[in-house]
Amino acid sequence: MSALNILDCTFRDGGYYNSWDFSPTLIQSYLEAMKAAQVDIVELGFRFIKNAGFKGACAFTTDAFVRTLSIPEGLTVGVMLNGADLLTDIGLVPSLEKLFPETTATTPVQLVRFACHYHEFERVLPAVGWLSDRGYRVGFNLMQISDRTQEEIRNYARKALDWPVEVLYFADSMGGMTPDDVSRVIEWIRTEWEGPIGVHTHDNMGLALQNTLCAQAEGANWLDATVTGMGRGPGNARIEELAIEAEAIRGRKANLVPLLTLIRKYFRPLKELYGWGSNPYYYLSGKYGIHPTYVQEMLGDARYNEEDILAVIERLREEGGKKFSTDRLSNARNFYAAAPHGTWAPARLIAGREVLILGTGPGVAAHRPALEAYIRRAKPLVLALNTQSAIDPELIDLRAACHPVRLMADVEAHTLLPQPLITPASMLPDNLKAALAGKELLDFGLGVEPGIFTFHDTHCVAPTSLVLAYALAVAVSGKATRILMAGFDGYPAGDPRNDEINGFLSLYTQDAQQAKIVSISPTSYKALPSISIYGI
């Protein structure tokens, strides 16, 4: 069997977290740590052809940039190229000429790896010949391998034989493979390809290292990893662990001290900041073949709470989410994109009355005696959000809920709570409708459209699917005389959910025709007028 090649691609795959902007000091310490840990190859970044928005040096990894580094003797330097970047109107050869102005007679870069989807690889393969003629060693990497059939994988290996490909890689880009899947892929490649095989894994299901080692046991001898696993989504196999395994495979000791120091000084703080590493959301994305960037984006955006993330994953699972798109993510978050419809008109219960909406913030429990006294005295119609139960249940008339995952999580509680539940019943998924069978539902429809807040007899259109907007719409549709709110304390300063809530509250309050809203318990929402429960 040919020698083992350990390839670290931290800056290339980890750059998805920090726009490939690593400090020169970090990069230099990294190079020394890699050498000491007996890593053979460092892939220092991508060579992107497009230059839009700021990205750091490791997005372009130019010859000039690599020359600013002191590369330890014996460490091979590589870069990665997205195959798709060669398939534009510019043309394959002009793109290559732009990206690789030097031959290996002068550049410090020796290895180029291509990252390709199946539908691209045949058109990209000729680039291997072009680079090889200029002295480069070339690896070819097929992404999203778990979606490919045996025949496709064999075709990939067969076609690669026509070009001077040094190593044929496969990537478990979605991180959903098991060691059995890895063995099967290698077996299929081997029916056509006798040369070196490489593996690049992702850790969605916590199997990245295990899959890498399984590939090695099955004959792959180019193994990828990254420092602390820093890489897209949950990240990759961790180099610090692979280096330990490599010591045993090669029967020679490595010096891990510089790598462990590098982790303590630089990578642990970065991991705290960006939060890669497997978690249940990535696990689900791996299990259902959903592109990890969906989860990475949602985890980095405080507008998505646990329910939202689970709901989006479920939606992408049903509708497909192999390719990341920002539009698709916002659509998946919007459970109420369809034309809104309902059958219940809130005016039947609400017209001419004051409504008190009870949120889930701590202000309700904190001011419970005053709130209860007011309800007994002034007799507003009391509408509680979700399962809010901080006051005497006898004093709550109705409940409102509209988030499908929150509803599913609360089904049991709702079936035990005595109040009718206002919800877009006829728009809910079938499994949820079935779970709520037997509960008295008041079917008020909800449509979500940015910048719109309109109120109709049996439905509304709101700028967000937050239950607060929905409950407010119910009260307005019902022609409430005044809307009091309690338990809308607000999120900590800097939390973007405050902006989302302030945004739709301002949209509402700009319209002088609408019923007045006022918070009667403490609130930090700037767009919500506020008075005290103790003075009314």
Ligand SMILES: C[C@H](O)CC(=O)C(=O)O
């Ligand atoms: C082919 C590359 O390794 C790209 C990548 O990270 C992937 O998972 O796909």
